Amino acid sequence: GENVEQHPSTLSVQEGDSAVIKCTYSDSASNYFPWYKQELGKRPQLIIDIRSNVGEKKDQRIAVTLNKTAKHFSLHITETQPEDSAVYFCAALNSGYSTLTFGKGTMLLVSP
Amino acid sequence: NAGVTQTPKFHILKIGQSMTLQCTQDMNHNYMYWYRQDPGMGLKLIYYSVGAGITDKGEVPNGYNVSRSTTEDFPLRLELAAPSQTSVYFCATRPPGGRNTGELFFGEGSRLTVL
Numbered sequence A: 001g002e003n004v005e006q007h008p009s010t011l012s013v014q015e016g017d018s019a020v021i022k023c024t025y026s027d028s029a030s031n032y033f034p035w036y037k038q039e040l041g042k043r044p045q046l047i048i049d050i051r052s053n054v055g056e057k058k059d060q061r062i063a064v065t066l067n068k069t070a071k072h073f074s075l076h077i078t079e080t081q082p083e084d085s086a087v088y089f090c091a092a093l094n095s096g097y098s099t100l101t102f103g104k105g106t107m108l109l110v111s112p
Numbered sequence B: 001n002a003g004v005t006q007t008p009k010f011h012i013l014k015i016g017q018s019m020t021l022q023c024t025q026d027m028n029h030n031y032m033y034w035y036r037q038d039p040g041m042g043l044k045l046i047y048y049s050v051g052a053g054i055t056d057k058g059e060v061p062n063g064y065n066v067s068r069s070t071t072e073d074f075p076l077r078l079e080l081a082a083p084s085q086t087s088v089y090f091c092a093t094r095p096p097g098g099r100n101t102g103e104l105f106f107g108e109g110s111r112l113t114v115l
Helices: none
Strands: A004-007 A010-014 A019-025 A032-038 A045-051 A056-059 A062-067 A072-077 A086-093 A100-102 A106-111 B004-007 B010-013 B019-025 B031-037 B043-051 B054-057 B064-066 B076-078 B087-094 B110-114
Touching: A004 A086, A010 A019, A019 A086, A019 A106, A032 A062, A045 A056, A045 A062, A072 A086, A100 B043, B004 B087, B019 B031, B019 B087, B019 B110, B043 B064
Parallel strands: A010 A106, B010 B110
Antiparallel strands: A004 A019, A019 A072, A032 A045, A032 A086, A056 A062, A062 A072, A086 A100, A086 A106, B004 B019, B019 B076, B031 B043, B031 B087, B043 B054, B064 B076, B087 B110
């Protein structure tokens, strides 16, 4: 089955810095890659996603890039703010389109 | 619309007891999932369903059972609870559309402690 590796497990940045979280996946047939943000004690919520027919997608301060050849995708957050502090999960939709496999998560801490 | 509703939000169970976590949705989504999230860890898939009457095992199904008699409901049953089942359980749904729709909609979670 699909295997998703996520790095780093924790990331501390100063407010205003950029943050990058990287994921790799194993199933070359996977074609949909979402990113979820989970604040403490809350449910995960989708923040951005990318499909295999594009290499990059942006939404204000967040962007996701995808390299299908290398089977990796990354989340980029620019001008980080304290409210960006949360756990971020990457995921990949399996080739049968029925389940998502999640990475283990990255705890992002943005210090004022 | 309530979205995805899970009950109970919190529960303490004794070792060996059984219980059912309820999940109901009003979005008419075909796909439903149960994930568990251990402290500081990611989401592991327990069971999923692609429609009423169909269920499949995920990554960590042992000690759990599910049923899907209606589109709306997807209860998760814990049999003979063990401390290793202490976790936060999330129910999630996904709309139909196969490869073109991947977004999961999560419930608020059920925090279960087994003592």
